[in-house]
Amino acid sequence: MTTPSTGRAVPVARATRTGLIALAVPHLEEPYFAELGSRLVRGADERGLAVLIVQTEGDHGREIDVANGVGLPSIDGLIHIPRSLTVADLTRRTSPGPLVLLGEHIQVSPFTHITIDNRAAAHTATEHLVSVGCRRIAYVGRRDSRPSDAADRRHVGYVEALTEAGAAPDPSLTAQVDAFTADEGERATAAVLAATPDLDGIVCSNDSLALGALAALAAAGRRVPDDVAVIGIDDIRATRFSVPALSTIAPDHDRLVDAAFTELQRQLTSPPGADLPVRHVTIPAALVRRASTARR
Known part of the structure; x- marks a missing residue:
């Protein structure tokens, strides 16, 4: 969850770790998302995590459902590549937990976000x-x-x-x-x-x-x-x-994947109630x- 006054991520009490994270992508038919998904799956495997991939079709309602954990099993965290989510959608999350956003900027957001310029x-x-x-x-x-x-x-x-x-x-x-x-x-x-x-x-x-x-x-x-x-x-x-x-x-794909898991792990390993600063990471592109x- 996020405190309204500070805009900082505050971990909530979590059940026993499952070792499973979710990855929400708009379309696996798009080569970029398929390749990025593959890189993230390898990165998760290197860190002892399994990945559940959810295809949202870029649909607003589906992206909100995934952010709220609707239809998902118990997971440790979520890496979300949104197409139409807004800050308002995310501040109303009904299933708060570790979240890292990739790609779309979503304006000025109080949620950890990784993108290229x-x-x-x-x-x-x-x-x-x-x-x-x-x-x-x-x-x-x-x-x-x-x-x-x-x-x-x-x-x-x-x-x-x-x-x-x-x-x-x-x-x-x-x-x-x-x-x-x-x-x-x-x-x-x-x-x-x-x-x-x-x-x-x-x-x-x-x-x-x-x-x-x-x-x-x-x-x-x-x-x-x-x-x-x-x-x-x-x-x-x-x-x-x-x-x-x-x-x-x-884009520097290796740095993007590393940043995604660094930020996710930072949230996963923080004690419940810790006041974590929100980070916005810009990955270089050449x-x-x-x-x-x-x-x-």
């Missing part, structure tokens, strides 16, 4: 395209129908980098998506390319969208990177094997240059 990631990606000579740079991956904090912050980073480069952001170069999948990346890229055929760079809000963008560009007869350079964010494994190999922004942005 999403704005900086997209800023770096856009800056890279500018540095290789791109001047008409699209952004594929805004989702206003069901807002994503991470995608919104990445769009802000894109706009800031263009502005700093002296290029006024063109709203027609921002493509909306319904989901962060390769299918949507292909559809959205085809649409923005038809509307603005002179674009020469694309920043995608994740790698799955970027893989779809590569397919759309190939179908349109546009060469990557000579005609259009493409970059994603997340560094999923498939980026190494696309044609051409995809440039991306790579540019990975590959063939999709290696313009001549």
